[in-house]
Amino acid sequence: MTQRVDTQCVHAGQIEDPQGGVNTPLSLSSAYSYESAENVLYPRYYNTPNHQVVAAKLAILEAAESGLALASGLAAISNVLLAHLKAGDEVLITQGCYGGTQSLMHAELPRMGATLKECAMDIDAIAQAITPSTKIIYLETPSNPLLEVIDLAAVAQLARKHQILTVVDNTFATPVNQQPIALGIDIVVHSGTKYLAGHSDLSAGLVACSEPLMVPIRQTAVRYGACLNGLDLWLLERSMKTLAIRVERQSQNALALAQALQDHPAIEAVFYPGLETHPQHTIAQQQMHAYGGMLSLRLASHINPDHFEQNLRLIRRAVSLGGVETLCCRPLYTSHAKVSATERARLGIDEQLIRLSVGIESSEDLLTDIEQAL
Ligand SMILES: Cc1ncc(COP(=O)(O)O)c(C=O)c1O
Known part of the structure; x- marks a missing residue:
C-alpha cells in the first residue's frame, strides 16, 4: 500500500522495540558485538540502529533508494562533493545558495584541484555555463534569501543530456x-538542523540518492567521520514524525503573512513563491505542494531595520530556521555575511532585507507583532 507523506513521516523506517514500546528504542552504544567482521555496527559507519531508522525514513520521504545522516548540513554537502569530485572537475552553483555552502566551495574546491562557476538561477544561464568539465550542478530552490524558484525537471533533463550530476539542497x-x-x-x-529536526535543538545533515551514488558518499563519510550520536538520531526521528503537520502549518502561516504584508505601506517587497505576483509562481505551483515557511521582506526605506527587529515582541531575532518558533534575521549579517559585498549588492541583499522563518504559532499573532514593530 503506497502511503501518503503524513503517514510516512510517522511510520517509515521505524524498527520494532522488542519490549513492545511504540517508539524506536534509543541505542547509545558505540560498541556492538558481531557475528561476522563484515557486519560490524559502529557510529562512524553510519549503521547503528537509530541511524538506520533516520536514513530509511528520509529515503522514503525523498523517494530515494538510500539515505545517510551526518553531523551537520555542511557535513552532508562536503561529503557529497568530496565523494563525487576529482581534480579538474567543475561545479556549477546557482545564485541564492546558502552563504556557508558558497564559502565551502570557494575555499575547498581549489584545494582539491576542482573549480567553481556561479550562474544565475535560470535554465538558459545554466545551459550556457556548462563546459566539458562540469561534473555537478548544485542548487537550492526556493533560494536563500530571495525565494527564487527554478524548474527542477528542466534542470534534471538538461544535466542528464550532458551526463552531469545534479545536487539539490x-x-x-x-x-x-x-x-x-x-x-x-x-x-x-x-541541513537537518532546520525543518527535519524542527525544534532548534540539534545539528544534523542528510543525504538521499540512489544506492550507486550513495556508495562513494558513505565511503567518504566513513573516512572523514562526521557522525551523529544515538540521542540526536533518536530526537531527529521523533521530530521527523511531525514534519508533515509542522510544514503544512508553517506554509499556511507564511502564505497568510505574505498576502497580508504585500500591500503594507512600510513594506517595499515581499518575496514568497506562493504569491501570484512571484515571478516563478507557476513553476512553484507545478513542483511544490505548498510554498514553505520561509519568507523575506524588504522594508521601506523610511523603516529603520534595527528598530524593526528590536520592536518585535513575539518573533525572535536568531540565526537558523525551520523550528516551531518564528525567527527573523538579516541575511546581510547572517546567512550571507561571508558572501562578497559585490555579490550581495548584485543579489539585492541589503540592510532593509529581513528573512523570516515562520513557525507554527497563530498567524494572527505573528501579523500583529510585525504590524506593531513596523
Ligand atoms: C539551506 C541551507 N543549507 C545548508 C545549511 C548548512 O547546514 P548546517 O548549519 O546544519 O551545517 C544551512 C544552514 O543554515 C542552510 O540554511
Whole structure:
C-alpha cells in the first residue's frame, strides 16, 4: 500500500522495540558485538540502529533508494562533493545558495584541484555555463534569501543530456513540499538542523540518492567521520514524525503573512513563491505542494531595520530556521555575511532585507507583532 507523506513521516523506517514500546528504542552504544567482521555496527559507519531508522525514513520521504545522516548540513554537502569530485572537475552553483555552502566551495574546491562557476538561477544561464568539465550542478530552490524558484525537471533533463550530476539542497522546501528526486534530480541534501529536526535543538545533515551514488558518499563519510550520536538520531526521528503537520502549518502561516504584508505601506517587497505576483509562481505551483515557511521582506526605506527587529515582541531575532518558533534575521549579517559585498549588492541583499522563518504559532499573532514593530 503506497502511503501518503503524513503517514510516512510517522511510520517509515521505524524498527520494532522488542519490549513492545511504540517508539524506536534509543541505542547509545558505540560498541556492538558481531557475528561476522563484515557486519560490524559502529557510529562512524553510519549503521547503528537509530541511524538506520533516520536514513530509511528520509529515503522514503525523498523517494530515494538510500539515505545517510551526518553531523551537520555542511557535513552532508562536503561529503557529497568530496565523494563525487576529482581534480579538474567543475561545479556549477546557482545564485541564492546558502552563504556557508558558497564559502565551502570557494575555499575547498581549489584545494582539491576542482573549480567553481556561479550562474544565475535560470535554465538558459545554466545551459550556457556548462563546459566539458562540469561534473555537478548544485542548487537550492526556493533560494536563500530571495525565494527564487527554478524548474527542477528542466534542470534534471538538461544535466542528464550532458551526463552531469545534479545536487539539490531541499532544506527550505522539505520533502513534504517538494521531492527533487521524483523530478529527476540525482542527489538531495539537507541541513537537518532546520525543518527535519524542527525544534532548534540539534545539528544534523542528510543525504538521499540512489544506492550507486550513495556508495562513494558513505565511503567518504566513513573516512572523514562526521557522525551523529544515538540521542540526536533518536530526537531527529521523533521530530521527523511531525514534519508533515509542522510544514503544512508553517506554509499556511507564511502564505497568510505574505498576502497580508504585500500591500503594507512600510513594506517595499515581499518575496514568497506562493504569491501570484512571484515571478516563478507557476513553476512553484507545478513542483511544490505548498510554498514553505520561509519568507523575506524588504522594508521601506523610511523603516529603520534595527528598530524593526528590536520592536518585535513575539518573533525572535536568531540565526537558523525551520523550528516551531518564528525567527527573523538579516541575511546581510547572517546567512550571507561571508558572501562578497559585490555579490550581495548584485543579489539585492541589503540592510532593509529581513528573512523570516515562520513557525507554527497563530498567524494572527505573528501579523500583529510585525504590524506593531513596523
Ligand atoms: C539551506 C541551507 N543549507 C545548508 C545549511 C548548512 O547546514 P548546517 O548549519 O546544519 O551545517 C544551512 C544552514 O543554515 C542552510 O540554511
